[in-house]
Amino acid sequence: MTLSEEARERLADVVAHQPTKNGELQELWGMDSGSEVHQYLESELKEYYYRDEDSLICATPEATELVDGEGSDRVQTVTVSPLQARVTEVIAGPDAESQSVVSVLHALREAGEDPEVDEVRSALRSLADKGIVEVVQKTVPTFRLAVAREDVDVEVVED
Numbered sequence: 001m002t003l004s005e006e007a008r009e010r011l012a013d014v015v016a017h018q019p020t021k022n023g024e025l026q027e028l029w030g031m032d033s034g035s036e037v038h039q040y041l042e043s044e045l046k047e048y049y050y051r052d053e054d055s056l057i058c059a060t061p062e063a064t065e066l067v068d069g070e071g072s073d074r075v076q077t078v079t080v081s082p083l084q085a086r087v088t089e090v091i092a093g094p095d096a097e098s099q100s101v102v103s104v105l106h107a108l109r110e111a112g113e114d115p116e117v118d119e120v121r122s123a124l125r126s127l128a129d130k131g132i133v134e135v136v137q138k139t140v141p142t143f144r145l146a147v148a149r150e151d152v153d154v155e156v157v158e159d
Contacts (some may be wrong), residue, residue, distance in 0.1 A: 007044045008067075011059070014049055015067045019056035019079070050130050052079045053157060060131035061147045077153040078130050084123045085156045086113050088132065091124075091145055098134075098142035 003011065013028055014020065022034030031037055041049055041057070048063035059067075061076055080088070090107040092099050099107070105120045115123075124143050127133035134146035 003044070003066075010040070011045055011048055011063055012067045014045065014057060015059040015064050018058045018077075019052055019054070021056060025057065052130070053081070054079070058130070061151070062131060075151055075153050076132075076147070077155060078132055079155045079157050080127070080130075081123065081159055082156050083108075083113070083115055083119060084127055085154050086111065087120070087123045087127060088145065088149070088152070088154055091133065091143060094134075094145050094148060096144055098136040098138075098144040100140055100142050104143065 010025075010029060013025065017024060017028070022037040025031075025037045025041075026034055029037065029040075031040070045063075048060050048066070049057055050060060052058050056079075058078065059076070064076055086108055087104060090111050091104055101117060101121045101124060104124065105115070105117055108115060108120065124133055128135050128143070128146075131146055132152060133143050136142045136144065
């Protein structure tokens with residue numbers, strides 16, 4: 001997706017101010033309402049942002065790389081559940097062979113956790129939505145980290 005100059009500048013604002021709210025971006029961008037911000041995000045920056053569990057606006061790793069350039073040393077902070085945090089610790093790294101949901105489940109159990117398979121599947125999908133885990137389509141979907149562990153600061157929020 002090719003971004004206009006305005007979209008690139010606004011994406012840089014999202015990266016710099018994340019996690020942020022519609023109201024903060026509304027003020028920064030001189031818009032009339034939070035709805036206008038939401039419409040802009042959805043129409044122009046949809047591939048480059050997500051909302052965390054508190055509905056705050058966050059940039060994807062791709063957005064950070066686009067803004068900072070390839071090889072950026074900016075560490076992305078994501079807020080995740082305790083299970084999602086454990087998944088980021090046990091899942092295959094970005095250069096390793098991707099894992100199935102069941103493989104991640106077994107890795108979690110070896111690490112002392114005992115979640116249900118549906119909880120692991122949900123955690124993986126949520127992490128994929130945040131750009132932290134990538135989905136590799138094979139016969140069944142498999143997963144691995146999309147970013148190096150040291151490039152993400154994982155903050156845990158209790159359910």
